[in-house]
Amino acid sequence: MKLDCHMHVKGRSVAWNWEHNDRIIEAADRLEIERLCSSIPVTRGMPAMDEIRACNDDVLAAMQRYKGRILGYCFVVPGYRESLDEIDRCLDQGMIGIKLYNQYKLWDPAVHAVIEKSIQERIPILEHAGYPTTRDQWEAQPNMSHAGDFVRAARLYPEAVLIEGHIGGGGDWEWAIRQLRQAPSVYLDTSGSVIDEGMVDMAARELGVERLLFGTDMTMEGGVGKILGAALTEEEKQRIFRHNMQEILDRRGT
Numbered sequence: 560m561k562l563d564c565h566m567h568v569k570g571r572s573v574a575w576n577w578e579h580n581d582r583i584i585e586a587a588d589r590l591e592i593e594r595l596c597s598s599i600p601v602t603r604g605m606p607a608m609d610e611i612r613a614c615n616d617d618v619l620a621a622m623q624r625y626k627g628r629i630l631g632y633c634f635v636v637p638g639y640r641e642s643l644d645e646i647d648r649c650l651d652q653g654m655i656g657i658k659l660y661n662q663y664k665l666w667d668p669a670v671h672a673v674i675e676k677s678i679q680e681r682i683p684i685l686e687h688a689g690y691p692t693t694r695d696q697w698e699a700q701p702n703m704s705h706a707g708d709f710v711r712a713a714r715l716y717p718e719a720v721l722i723e724g725h726i727g728g729g730g731d732w733e734w735a736i737r738q739l740r741q742a743p744s745v746y747l748d749t750s751g752s753v754i755d756e757g758m759v760d761m762a763a764r765e766l767g768v769e770r771l772l773f774g775t776d777m778t779m780e781g782g783v784g785k786i787l788g789a790a791l792t793e794e795e796k797q798r799i800f801r802h803n804m805q806e807i808l809d810r811r812g813t
Contacts, residue, residue: 560593561783561800565685565724565750565774568597568629570617584625586779595775596804597621598632598658600687605662608641615649622653630808632658632685637670646676655808656683661703665721666711674716681810683720685748690730705730706738713742720746720807725776727751727785732758736765743770746807749799750774754781759789759799768795772804 568580587595599614611634618631633649635642635657646657657677663669665686677684690705691697704712709723723739726732728751739745749759749771762771768791775782786796 560591561773562804563587563592563595563750563775563782564722564772564804565748565776566595566597567599567777568595568618568621570599570614570621580621580625583779584628587628590779590783592775592779592783594628594630596630596632596655596685598634598685600634600658600660601636602660605636605638608639608645611636611639612645615645615654618654619649619652630655632656634658634660635673636660636662637667637673638663642673643676646673646680650680650682655811656685659684659686661687661700664702665704665708666715667702670712671715674712674719674721678716678719681720683722683746683807685722685724688723688725688735689728690732690735692731696730706735709745710738710742713744717744719744720810722746722748722772724748725751725774726762727753727755727758727778727781728776729753733761736762739770740765746770746772746803748772748774748776749785750776750778750782752776752778752781754778754785756788759785760791763789763791763795763799768798769803771799772807773800 599617614634621629622631631654633646633654635645686704688704726747
């Protein structure tokens with residue numbers, strides 16, 4: 560059975576490309592994905608705290624509906640002073656980590672308090688990331704973190720559990736993998752719709768399988784397939800599919 564470190568559920572506040580969360584669970588059953596670590600981030604601008612809380616409430620509702628299947632990340636925008644209280648609220652109701660999007664670079668001083676909170680609570684931070692290759696893509700998300708930003712943040716907080724999201728999310732994934740050689744404390748998740756041959760193999764070779772986390776980010780069949788198709792041993796695949804993320808969850812006793 561597999562543990563998906565990067566997934567999303569549909570809520571009232573955000574319309575994902577799913578008719579219903581039941582379809583996610585049905586697909587997970589077919590693909591032998593036992594648990595899905597999920598969030599609902601706001602992907603545009605600076606959302607108000609009410610919108611942020613509504614997103615997290617929808618994840619909490621999914622956790623209740625699909626008990627034991629959905630594990631929630633608390634989405635926050637670090638620049639708001641209420642963010643730490645929102646993390647407490649979500650953790651008190653069973654969430655397992657923090658989700659950050661593109662509102663701030665990961666090393667920005669505005670994010671420091673959230674990183675310090677994650678260290679205190681022994682929980683991971685999953686951060687939206689990418690390294691676009693065109694100017695218009697950068698202009699669309701000027702504060703999106705890339706692998707070099709993760710390196711910078713990890714040097715500030717080497718004890719933090721930082722997960723770079725979706726190596727297959729688009730852009731120059733080879734550059735990203737090479738950058739992360741400088742930050743041994745950073746994990747890389749394998750999710751995203753890009754399923755280029757050799758992506759997982761290179762990540763395993765350059766970073767080691769112990770730093771790779773299986774994720775789908777809604778590309779569920781491709782997310783499984785890219786691990787199955789990698790030139791790895793069965794034991795190495797199981798580390799990526801499940802054991803590495805479980806070890807992260809075990810730090811808090813989740």
